[in-house]
Amino acid sequence: DSGVTQTPKHLITATGQRVTLRCSPRSGDLSVYWYQQSLDQGLQFLIQYYNGEERAKGNILERFSAQQFPDLHSELNLSSLELGDSALYFCASSPRQGADGYTFGSGTRLTVV
């Protein structure tokens, strides 16, 4: 157990639907990062939050949004889902910034049918 908790582990949904992925960072970590992993794109950075504030954005689609709450857990919202959104979504956390190295959760496998 890495200390980063992601729920749900698996999610199957239909095109056009909306889902929410949840991440609880390791105790004491202030930064949360979301990554998408697919066979053709590899590991793509989506977005970073630090202590509730958005700090960096990567290749995140407009249909996707995220937030970090006062208790530091984070949610990634994916809407108007398309088949191509099927992927593993990882959350990672670190004490402060990227230079600390990340602790990853075990991921949420999203399948859009």
Place this chain on the structure above:
Amino acid sequence: AQSVTQLGSHVSVSEGALVLLRCNYSSSVPPYLFWYVQYPNQGLQLLLKYTSAATLVKGINGFEAEFKKSETSFHLTKPSAHMSDAAEYFCAVTAASYDKVIFGPGTSLSVIP
């Protein structure tokens, strides 16, 4: 901007042989460098990190990596491969501070008995 290339998407070694996984980076500032390992159906786990201290970095499971600024490389090695080393390995870079970590495409390591 930072980027990472990993030479060889797939590497096969015999059990007991030397493991060498190659990583080259591009960074406009002194980088922080990482190696992560991903076992099937799991999240990424930090193997080791370089943060401008010693150029030879020792990590978990007998792995080590050497930072060579002149070659912009951070190759991962292990003297003797074990069956349990079979996994996907990712090299990653960040410019530290608030910057996000950028991952390479990964190298899949197979260990042949």
